[in-house]
Amino acid sequence: MKTALKVYSSNRALMQNLSPDELLPPHMMMGEFFSQLVIINGYRALPKSMRLPLAMSILKECKDKLLGAKMIFEESFLGFLETSNFLFAFFDELAQAQVAIEQIPFFDTYGDYEDHLHLLEWIEARYKERLEELKFYDGFIMPKSAKIRLNESFVKHFSEIEIFIEGVINPRHQELLGQVASVVPVKVHFWLDDYNADLNILPLHIVQSCKPHFAYVADYGSGEILESTPLCICKRIDAYAFGLGISQVALVFAKIQEWLKLGVREEEIVVILPNESFAKYLSLLDTRHNFNFAMGMDIKLSPAFQSLEKLLEGSKDSKMSAQKSYKQMCEVIQESILPYEDRQSKKVRECVSELLFLWELLDLDFLEMSDILSFLLEELAQRSIDDIHGGKIRVMGVLESRGFAYKKAVIVDCNKDVIPNVSEGDLFLNSRLRSELKMPTIKDKEQLQKHYYYGIFSTANEVAVAFVESEDKQKAILLDELGQKTKLCYYNGDLLYGLLPTGRKLAYCEDRFFGRMPEVLTPSRLKTFLECPRKYYFLYEERMSEFSENGGNAFLGNVLHTCLESVYKPFIHRAMRFDMQEIIRSAESWLDDFAKQTQSALNLAEIELLKCELRRFFTQANLSEKQAEVEILQLEGENMRLELEGFSFYVRPDRIQRVGEAVEIIDYKYRKNLNIKSDMANDFAMILYDFAFKQSDSAYKNLPVCMYYWDICGGVQQSEQQEKREILLEKLVALKGDVEFSKAKDRQPCRYCEFVDLCDR
Structure with a gap:
C-alpha cells in the first residue's frame, strides 16, 4: 500500500513530526529528497567532502599558469578564492538559477566583472573536465556529457508528496517539482509575510492569488489553494540591550528559569543563535547540562583535532622529510591521532579515515603534507560532535528552527551586523546585474533571512530578544520593523540581568612610569622614544615587541633595502661609473627571484609595483652616479659605532659613497608623500651616521659630507641637518639620569600605534 511522503526543511521539524506509531514513516529532508529525484546514468554524486581538495588542485594548477604569465590581478583574485568559501557558493548559485557563466558578460554592460569572470569561467570549465574524468556530478554542476532524468520509480512509490517550505524553492528545483507533479500529486505547505511575498519562492501560478500573513496548502500541479490560515505574530516582544556579548547569557538563563516556574515544559523552549559561535558561552555556563545543542559540540576542542593542528605547524616549520606519496602521508596522519581514545577524538579519527579514503580517487601525490592537513582541518571544522549529554532545552541556529514548533524563545545577538548577514559571495555581481540574470539580489537574500526570523515570532507566543549596544554595535533594523507590527518594549539588560555582581566603581588613576635610558642605543630606539616615551617603554622595557605587527610598507621597505644592498655589493670599494640600465636589470632580477619564494598574491602584486617604482626612480632621479665616478665605501650590512654625549650608538647607514672630493650618505625610503620636515622631525639617523663616519678610520672622513634621502616614490631629497645637530645634542643631554616614559x-x-588601547587613547 502506498503512503504519503512528507518533506521538511530542517531536521528538528522532521523529528518533531515523526509518528511514534509508525516503524518506518516516510519522512525526508529537503536536500535528500531532491537528490533522490535525479538520475544521471554513468555518473555518481560527488561527496561534498571531495570538493575542497579537487577545487584546490585546480586552483594550484591555475596559479602555476598565471605565475608563468605574470598576470598580477588574476593572482590576487586567485588568492581570494583560495582563502574564502566564495567559489562553490557562486557556482551553486549559478546552477540553481540556471544561469551559465558565459552569458553573464552579455549583461555586464560596463565590463565591471570581465577579468573576474574570465578566470572563473576557466576554473569552472576545468572543474567540469575533472568531474568528467572521475565520472562524478556535483549537485547541479554537471560535466557536459551528463544528462539528467527524473527518478520516476522513486516518485511512484508514494501516493502523494507533501513538502513543507520554509524558504525558497530555486528555479532548478521548481522545474523538477513540475515533473514530479505530473506523476503523483504534490502538495506544498508555505506561508507569506512582508519579507518573502515578493520573492520567487514558488511558481507564479501558485502564489499569484495569495497574500501576506497567511499560511497556505496548495496543489503544485494546478496551483489550486487547498487551505489557508491567518498568521498571528507574537503579541509582545521584549528586547534587552547589553554592553557585552557574553552578558546576554544572563538573560537566557533568567528567562528559562522564569518560564519553567510558570509551568512551561522544557521541550517548549528554544534558544536561537544567529551566530552559532555564541554556543561556547552557553556551554561554558551550562553546568547542569540543561541545553541540547543542535549544532553539536565544537570538534576543534578534541585532542585529536588539536594534534592535527600541531602536526600542520610542524610540517610548515620543519623539512619533515622529502616529498611523500599520498599513501605515506595518510599513514603519518593516522598514526598521529591513533593514541587518542576519548569519544570526541574517536569521532575525529572516523572522519579522517573517511576523508582520506575518499580523496584517494583524486590522485593527490603532487600535494605536500601541509596541503593535505590544511584540507583535513578545514573539512573537520565543518563537522561537529553530537551533544549526547544535553538536556531538553534546544539551542539552535535560525535555519534549524524552520518548521519547528515551540512556545517560548530567546534570540541573542540581534544586531545589525548579524541580522541579516551578507556573505562574501553575495557581494559578487551587483544588484542590477543579478536582477537581469534573474538571480537573487542582496536585498532578496536579506529579506529571506528576515522571513526566517519572522517565522520565529509567528510560532512562539513569547519572545525575548537580546542585542549588544555600543559604539560599534547597533540593534538590528528588523526590531524596528517588528515594532510597527506588534508591541515591542526595550529594556537595559545590564541593569536587569547582570552576569557578574556590580561592585563599587573605582576612581581612575593614570599610571606613570620612570626609569633610565640604556647607555647603548640605536637610531630607531631613539626615534621611538622621542616620538612617544610610553611606546618606547612598552616595546623595550616591557619587551612587548613580539605583539607588534609589521606588514605592508614595513615588508616592502625591508625588501627594498635588501635588494639594493645585494645589487650594489659587487661594486664596494671600486671607483667606477655605473650603468643605470644594468642596475635596473639587476634589481628586477633580484626581485623576481624573491617573488618566487612568496605564496601571497598581494605580496606578488606589491613587488611588481616596487619594480615599476625602482625603474622610474633610476631613470628620472638626479643621481650623482649618473654623472660622476663613484666609490661605494660602505653598505647596510656593516655596523658603525659612535660615542656621543655619554651614549653609545650602533648605526648601519644604508649607503656611504665618495663622489669626487665629497662624501654622500644615503638613506633609502619607500613611502608615499614623504615630507622630510614633518615625517623625519624625530629621526636623527642621518646626523648619527655623519657623526659615526667622522669618528671612523676612513681615509675620507675629513671630506665634506652631503646627506640624501633616496625617496623611491618621490625622488632624491637633500637633508639640511646643521640645526638638527644642535637639537640632537640637547636631547641626548636631557636623557641622562631619570626620565619619565610619558605619553606622546x-x-x-x-x-597606527599597536598600544593605543593600553594608553586609553
Whole structure:
C-alpha cells in the first residue's frame, strides 16, 4: 500500500513530526529528497567532502599558469578564492538559477566583472573536465556529457508528496517539482509575510492569488489553494540591550528559569543563535547540562583535532622529510591521532579515515603534507560532535528552527551586523546585474533571512530578544520593523540581568612610569622614544615587541633595502661609473627571484609595483652616479659605532659613497608623500651616521659630507641637518639620569600605534 511522503526543511521539524506509531514513516529532508529525484546514468554524486581538495588542485594548477604569465590581478583574485568559501557558493548559485557563466558578460554592460569572470569561467570549465574524468556530478554542476532524468520509480512509490517550505524553492528545483507533479500529486505547505511575498519562492501560478500573513496548502500541479490560515505574530516582544556579548547569557538563563516556574515544559523552549559561535558561552555556563545543542559540540576542542593542528605547524616549520606519496602521508596522519581514545577524538579519527579514503580517487601525490592537513582541518571544522549529554532545552541556529514548533524563545545577538548577514559571495555581481540574470539580489537574500526570523515570532507566543549596544554595535533594523507590527518594549539588560555582581566603581588613576635610558642605543630606539616615551617603554622595557605587527610598507621597505644592498655589493670599494640600465636589470632580477619564494598574491602584486617604482626612480632621479665616478665605501650590512654625549650608538647607514672630493650618505625610503620636515622631525639617523663616519678610520672622513634621502616614490631629497645637530645634542643631554616614559603630547603617533588601547587613547 502506498503512503504519503512528507518533506521538511530542517531536521528538528522532521523529528518533531515523526509518528511514534509508525516503524518506518516516510519522512525526508529537503536536500535528500531532491537528490533522490535525479538520475544521471554513468555518473555518481560527488561527496561534498571531495570538493575542497579537487577545487584546490585546480586552483594550484591555475596559479602555476598565471605565475608563468605574470598576470598580477588574476593572482590576487586567485588568492581570494583560495582563502574564502566564495567559489562553490557562486557556482551553486549559478546552477540553481540556471544561469551559465558565459552569458553573464552579455549583461555586464560596463565590463565591471570581465577579468573576474574570465578566470572563473576557466576554473569552472576545468572543474567540469575533472568531474568528467572521475565520472562524478556535483549537485547541479554537471560535466557536459551528463544528462539528467527524473527518478520516476522513486516518485511512484508514494501516493502523494507533501513538502513543507520554509524558504525558497530555486528555479532548478521548481522545474523538477513540475515533473514530479505530473506523476503523483504534490502538495506544498508555505506561508507569506512582508519579507518573502515578493520573492520567487514558488511558481507564479501558485502564489499569484495569495497574500501576506497567511499560511497556505496548495496543489503544485494546478496551483489550486487547498487551505489557508491567518498568521498571528507574537503579541509582545521584549528586547534587552547589553554592553557585552557574553552578558546576554544572563538573560537566557533568567528567562528559562522564569518560564519553567510558570509551568512551561522544557521541550517548549528554544534558544536561537544567529551566530552559532555564541554556543561556547552557553556551554561554558551550562553546568547542569540543561541545553541540547543542535549544532553539536565544537570538534576543534578534541585532542585529536588539536594534534592535527600541531602536526600542520610542524610540517610548515620543519623539512619533515622529502616529498611523500599520498599513501605515506595518510599513514603519518593516522598514526598521529591513533593514541587518542576519548569519544570526541574517536569521532575525529572516523572522519579522517573517511576523508582520506575518499580523496584517494583524486590522485593527490603532487600535494605536500601541509596541503593535505590544511584540507583535513578545514573539512573537520565543518563537522561537529553530537551533544549526547544535553538536556531538553534546544539551542539552535535560525535555519534549524524552520518548521519547528515551540512556545517560548530567546534570540541573542540581534544586531545589525548579524541580522541579516551578507556573505562574501553575495557581494559578487551587483544588484542590477543579478536582477537581469534573474538571480537573487542582496536585498532578496536579506529579506529571506528576515522571513526566517519572522517565522520565529509567528510560532512562539513569547519572545525575548537580546542585542549588544555600543559604539560599534547597533540593534538590528528588523526590531524596528517588528515594532510597527506588534508591541515591542526595550529594556537595559545590564541593569536587569547582570552576569557578574556590580561592585563599587573605582576612581581612575593614570599610571606613570620612570626609569633610565640604556647607555647603548640605536637610531630607531631613539626615534621611538622621542616620538612617544610610553611606546618606547612598552616595546623595550616591557619587551612587548613580539605583539607588534609589521606588514605592508614595513615588508616592502625591508625588501627594498635588501635588494639594493645585494645589487650594489659587487661594486664596494671600486671607483667606477655605473650603468643605470644594468642596475635596473639587476634589481628586477633580484626581485623576481624573491617573488618566487612568496605564496601571497598581494605580496606578488606589491613587488611588481616596487619594480615599476625602482625603474622610474633610476631613470628620472638626479643621481650623482649618473654623472660622476663613484666609490661605494660602505653598505647596510656593516655596523658603525659612535660615542656621543655619554651614549653609545650602533648605526648601519644604508649607503656611504665618495663622489669626487665629497662624501654622500644615503638613506633609502619607500613611502608615499614623504615630507622630510614633518615625517623625519624625530629621526636623527642621518646626523648619527655623519657623526659615526667622522669618528671612523676612513681615509675620507675629513671630506665634506652631503646627506640624501633616496625617496623611491618621490625622488632624491637633500637633508639640511646643521640645526638638527644642535637639537640632537640637547636631547641626548636631557636623557641622562631619570626620565619619565610619558605619553606622546601630540596624538598623531597614536593613529597606527599597536598600544593605543593600553594608553586609553
